[in-house]
Amino acid sequence: MTDDYAIRVSGLRKSYPSTVAVDGIDLAVERGEVFSLLGPNGAGKTTTVEILEGYRRRDAGEVTVLGEDPAAGHARWKARIGIVLQKVNDLSELTVRESVHSVAAYYPEPRDPDEVIELVGLAEKRDARGSQLSGGQRRRLDVALGIVGAPELLFLDEPTTGFDPEARRQFWRLIEDLAHQGTTILLTTHYLDEAEHLADRVGIINAGRIVEIGAPESLGGRATAAARVRWLGPNGVESVETDRPTTLVTELAAQFGGEVPELVVERPSLEDVYLRMIGHQP
Amino acid sequence: MSERQGSSRERAGTPAVRPAATAVEPAVRPADQRELPATGTAGPATATRADAALPSLWSVTWVRARVELLAFTREREAVVFTFAFPILLLVIFGSVFGREQIEGGVKFAQYFVAGMIAAGLFGTSFQNLAIQIPIERDSGALKRLAGTPMPKSAYFLGKVILVAFVALVQNVLLLVIGVIFYGLSLPASDRWPTYLWVGALGITACTLLGIAATGLVRNGRSAPAIISPIAIVLQFISGVFFVFASLPSWMQSIAAIFPLKWMTQGMRSVFLPDAYAQQEPAGSWEHGRIALVLAVWCVIGLVVAMRTFRWRSREDG
Numbered sequence: 001m002t003d004d005y006a007i008r009v010s011g012l013r014k015s016y017p018s019t020v021a022v023d024g025i026d027l028a029v030e031r032g033e034v035f036s037l038l039g040p041n042g043a044g045k046t047t048t049v050e051i052l053e054g055y056r057r058r059d060a061g062e063v064t065v066l067g068e069d070p071a072a073g074h075a076r077w078k079a080r081i082g083i084v085l086q087k088v089n090d091l092s093e094l095t096v097r098e099s100v101h102s103v104a105a106y107y108p109e110p111r112d113p114d115e116v117i118e119l120v121g122l123a124e125k126r127d128a129r130g131s132q133l134s135g136g137q138r139r140r141l142d143v144a145l146g147i148v149g150a151p152e153l154l155f156l157d158e159p160t161t162g163f164d165p166e167a168r169r170q171f172w173r174l175i176e177d178l179a180h181q182g183t184t185i186l187l188t189t190h191y192l193d194e195a196e197h198l199a200d201r202v203g204i205i206n207a208g209r210i211v212e213i214g215a216p217e218s219l220g221g222r223a224t225a226a227a228r229v230r231w232l233g234p235n236g237v238e239s240v241e242t243d244r245p246t247t248l249v250t251e252l253a254a255q256f257g258g259e260v261p262e263l264v265v266e267r268p269s270l271e272d273v274y275l276r277m278i279g280h281q282p
Numbered sequence: 283m284s285e286r287q288g289s290s291r292e293r294a295g296t297p298a299v300r301p302a303a304t305a306v307e308p309a310v311r312p313a314d315q316r317e318l319p320a321t322g323t324a325g326p327a328t329a330t331r332a333d334a335a336l337p338s339l340w341s342v343t344w345v346r347a348r349v350e351l352l353a354f355t356r357e358r359e360a361v362v363f364t365f366a367f368p369i370l371l372l373v374i375f376g377s378v379f380g381r382e383q384i385e386g387g388v389k390f391a392q393y394f395v396a397g398m399i400a401a402g403l404f405g406t407s408f409q410n411l412a413i414q415i416p417i418e419r420d421s422g423a424l425k426r427l428a429g430t431p432m433p434k435s436a437y438f439l440g441k442v443i444l445v446a447f448v449a450l451v452q453n454v455l456l457l458v459i460g461v462i463f464y465g466l467s468l469p470a471s472d473r474w475p476t477y478l479w480v481g482a483l484g485i486t487a488c489t490l491l492g493i494a495a496t497g498l499v500r501n502g503r504s505a506p507a508i509i510s511p512i513a514i515v516l517q518f519i520s521g522v523f524f525v526f527a528s529l530p531s532w533m534q535s536i537a538a539i540f541p542l543k544w545m546t547q548g549m550r551s552v553f554l555p556d557a558y559a560q561q562e563p564a565g566s567w568e569h570g571r572i573a574l575v576l577a578v579w580c581v582i583g584l585v586v587a588m589r590t591f592r593w594r595s596r597e598d599g
Contacts, residue, residue, distance in 0.1 A: 055594065075433065087422060092350060108332050108335055145426070
């Protein structure tokens with residue numbers, strides 16, 4: 001309880017009979033931080049998160065979540081975390097209200113269930129059964145059930161898979177609200193824009209290993225990487241990679257006597273960085 | 283990058299001094315701290331949080347029982363199947379054989395109601411749970427519960443309460459229909475205690491066995507294919523549809539291993555005259571042995587359930 005880390009992981013390993021899912025992960029998430037594990041399907045995101053949630057046993061490594069080993073799985077410890085799982089489709093016969101109220105009753109100091117329903121934007125659907133909700137509404141119910149216990153640490157495993165863009169924006173606002181309140185959030189996603197939008201730091205995971213950890217804007221040396229300057233010259237499109245793009249643009253402006261035709265200055269996008277890190281040639 | 287406005291990055295405060303992390307809510311909070319409700323003093327990260335008492339087992343059990351009853355009564359197919367199936371069998375067998383006399387001057391209807399009540403108890407406990415729990419496991423319901431501080435025993439107690447409720451309703455229905463349509467005589471007053479203990483011990487054993495059986499069942503789709511044949515075969519060899527004493531002795535021996543035979547025998551001791559005990563293979567009702575066999579099955583069910591129960595589906599790894 002005394003340390004500032006909600007999650008500490010070192011040397012985490014987990015193998016299944018046919019594959020090595022997690023192959024030596026080190027990770028530390030500060031209290032109050034929004035940390036995103038970003039990686040392709042099968043990279044080991046869910047295995048890692050489910051070890052942290054106490055669902056799976058690890059083969060090796062040290063894991064501390066809110067000061068405890070998740071494998072111990074004490075009820076008091078579970079009362080301090082919130083879990084939004086992938087692929088759940090339960091509670092279809094209960095109304096939103098009944099589901100949230102029943103889960104709230106498992107926790108020592110829950111949030112007001114009706115306020116939580118409002119917060120996730122299901123107030124109008126409070127009397128609808130789980131089976132009557134759309135995919136996005138269903139996911140909001142999952143989040144409501146994950147946060148109704150007033151967790152210090154919230155796990156979100158690919159929360160917006162299958163959302164339309166508008167639903168995703170709404171969902172992001174909800175997560176931002178929770179983060180504003182000081183809830184530590186560990187989010188897994190395979191959407192780059194989601195990690196970039198929500199996370200304080202991103203850990204890129206591939207083939208069971210963390211490839212790099214950093215703020216989204218500085219990953220892979222993005223902030224300081226060479227810029228590419230493109231313009232339409234007399235002999236067609238020209239392109240130069242440079243560490244000093246401003247100088248180059250100034251020179252070009254002088255050369256063209258004003259506007260440079262079709263001028264573009266770009267640094268590697270998160271996508272470029274990400275694809276390079278997970279081993280794809282752009 | 284303009285999307286980043288108002289993102290988590292701009293949250294005020296370090297983790298140590300974040301307002302929401304204090305035990306006592308400030309009288310006036312900044313506007314952005316007000317959006318998210320928290321009851322009482324329950325901020326997301328307080329030292330006192332860890333000391334707060336968890337809800338009692340009984341309060342959570344009550345919540346679980348309510349969830350089970352709501353979900354059950356809203357699943358129309360389950361309700362119809364659970365209640366209508368034994369009644370349908372009673373109507374069919376009662377209409378065909380109801381007026382026939384069997385040995386000891388007993389009407390077959392009387393004999394058959396005893397068997398149907400035992401089979402009904404077996405169905406509501408063993409069969410229903412062994413089919414329903416794997417479906418819940420597949421849906422992620424059990425995984426979700428396992429991730430909460432809910433005491434795991436509360437889940438099982440909720441199932442027990444559901445089974446007890448369904449068994450009670452089903453027994454009343456069978457008795458009412460038996461009395462009205464098939465001239466069933468209700469048990470004499472001194473038989474009701476036997477009715478209660480045989481019923482209670484029987485559904486306890488079968489509930490535990492139903493939970494234990496879920497460990498053997500791969501998933502919700504395969505559950506009925508495994509569980510239903512077991513239930514049907516046991517009904518045929520345990521003296522539900524046929525007079526037990528008229529079954530071949532090897533069949534009687536096999537049936538005697540399993541609880542349903544002893545439940546039907548116990549129920550016969552409730553609904554048939556004592557004189558009929560002569561017709562039983564042992565020449566008596568064997569109450570002591572009924573209690574012993576059912577108690578042994580309770581222990582077996584409990585041990586297997588505790589060792590093999592899974593909160594996650596096998597596909598989930």
